[in-house]
Amino acid sequence: MSAAIPRLRGVLSPVLTPFNANLDPDPERFLAHCRKLVNAGVGLAVFGTNSEANSLSVREKLDLLEYLLDHGIPAERLMPGTGCCALSDSVTLTRAAVAKGCGGVLMLPPFYYKEVSVDGLFKSYSEIIQRVGDANLRLYLYHIPPVAVVPISAELIERLIKAYPGTVAGIKDSSGDWGHTEMLLQNFQSDSFDVFCGSEVFLLRNMRGGGAGCITATANTNAPAIMDLYNTWRMPGADGKQAAITATRMVFAKLPMIASMKAVIARELNDPEWAMPRPPLMPCAPEKVDAVLAELKKLGYRYA
Numbered sequence: 643m644s645a646a647i648p649r650l651r652g653v654l655s656p657v658l659t660p661f662n663a664n665l666d667p668d669p670e671r672f673l674a675h676c677r678k679l680v681n682a683g684v685g686l687a688v689f690g691t692n693s694e695a696n697s698l699s700v701r702e703k704l705d706l707l708e709y710l711l712d713h714g715i716p717a718e719r720l721m722p723g724t725g726c727c728a729l730s731d732s733v734t735l736t737r738a739a740v741a742k743g744c745g746g747v748l749m750l751p752p753f754y755y756k757e758v759s760v761d762g763l764f765k766s767y768s769e770i771i772q773r774v775g776d777a778n779l780r781l782y783l784y785h786i787p788p789v790a791v792v793p794i795s796a797e798l799i800e801r802l803i804k805a806y807p808g809t810v811a812g813i814k815d816s817s818g819d820w821g822h823t824e825m826l827l828q829n830f831q832s833d834s835f836d837v838f839c840g841s842e843v844f845l846l847r848n849m850r851g852g853g854a855g856c857i858t859a860t861a862n863t864n865a866p867a868i869m870d871l872y873n874t875w876r877m878p879g880a881d882g883k884q885a886a887i888t889a890t891r892m893v894f895a896k897l898p899m900i901a902s903m904k905a906v907i908a909r910e911l912n913d914p915e916w917a918m919p920r921p922p923l924m925p926c927a928p929e930k931v932d933a934v935l936a937e938l939k940k941l942g943y944r945y946a
Contacts, residue, residue, distance in 0.1 A: 647718045649780070649811070649836065650745045651854045653845075653872050654721055655679050655861035656690025658904055659698065659706075661918050667702055669709040671916065675862075675907075676715050682865040682946075683873075686715070687748055689723035689735075691789060691816075692859040692900050697920045700731050704738055717743035721857075725750030725784060729766060733773045736781075746780035746811060748857070753790040760798050764805075767798075771806055779809050786816035786840065799830055808834050814857045816840030820847060827851040842868045843891060846884040849875045860891045863903045866946045886941070893937045897926050905931040906938070910945040 657679065660671035676686055688710070689695040689703050698706075703722070711717055724735035724747040732749065739747050752758075752766050771779065783802070785794040794813065802810040812835055815823045823844060826837045828851075836854035839845060845856045845868065861868055864887060871883040894902045900919055905926045908917035917925045926934075 647743065647745055650685055650721055651836065652683070652685060653855055653861050653865070653868050654685035654687045654838070654857040655865065656687045656692040656723070656857060656859055658862050658900065658907070659693045660916050661920055663915055665918070665920050667698065667706055669706060672706060673710060673713050673715070676710055679861065679865055680715065680719055683869045684861050684865045685719045685721060685745070687721045687723065687857050690748060690857070691786065692862065692903070693723065694900065694920055694923065695723045700726070700734055703735060707738065707742065711742055718745045720744040721746045721748050721782060723748045723750065723784070727752050727754045729769055732770050736770060736779065737774050740774060740776045740779050746782050748782045748784050748814060750784045750786070750790055751792045751794060753792045756791050758792060760795060760801070763792070763794070763798050764801050767802055768805065771809055780811040781809055782811055782838070783813040784816070785813055788816070788818060796825070796829060803830070803835060810835070812836035812838060812854060814838045814840050820844055823848060824851060827853055841891065842871070843888050845871055846875055846880055859899050859903065860894055863894065863906055863945060864890050864943070889941055890938065890943055893934055893941065897930055897934060898923070901926045902931070902934055906935065906945065909935060
């Protein structure tokens with residue numbers, strides 16, 4: 643990776659994907675939301691879990707990425723999700739992201755087949771890296787066993803770092819288990835491998851443990867507060883800020899996260915179409931959104 647492009651650190655958002663009434667991705671709404679996040683200091687992990695990435699085609703992802711870059715979103719702030727079940731799809735997306743100068747890619751393991759071997763997963767990542775064949779590739783592993791079921795083990799990380807030092811640049815740990823994140827920090831965090839926690843619930847502990855930041859869903863809706871903690875984590879009051887952003891996340895999590903965040907944005911922007919996920923996901927019932935908004939108001943939440 644060119645020295646001119648700094649390593650991705652801090653707070654990144656798996657950017658929500660807005661859809662039109664016909665359920666096609668809406669590039670204009672997507673761009674506006676990305677600009678809002680960038681202006682708040684947040685990096686863009688587009689095509690992550692909360693982006694409904696696996697409900698989007700490769701062509702749709704490529705078109706959205708192109709649209710962002712054509713309209714001034716800085717490539718170095720982007721960490722597109724490029725991990726697919728089909729190796730060739732992962733290569734296509736990763737090659738495009740690297741060619742456009744993205745700061746990194748976030749890569750799920752191939753997740754359809756379960757109980758696959760470490761050898762098989764190593765071979766999959768290795769094939770992608772070799773087929774992309776670009777020294778500018780920074781690949782961040784995406785560990786999310788609650789959803790993908792297929793884990794990224796310590797053995798696999800060790801083998802990949804040894805085989806592709808600098809290229810395998812870090813990991814997002816969405817295990818939801820602080821003990822696991824702590825193990826990653828103790829064993830793998832280094833100048834060339836960064837550990838991101840997968841929720842702001844762990845942000846302060848991750849920073850105190852030497853980590854790089856967090857890649858978190860609710861950066862879509864609570865970016866200023868999460869960024870404030872990241873920027874001031876060494877200062878007095880950090881524990882109180884951590885408690886506040888954790889409380890806000892817990893309110894959003896009372897409903898399915900993607901639908902609840904989209905519903906809140908739709909209300910705040912007075913834009914009902916924003917609330918629609920792509921099937922099989924479904925929107926939240928209005929009365930449940932009312933309850934979430936009431937709780938957020940009590941916490942002093944503001945969609946800024």
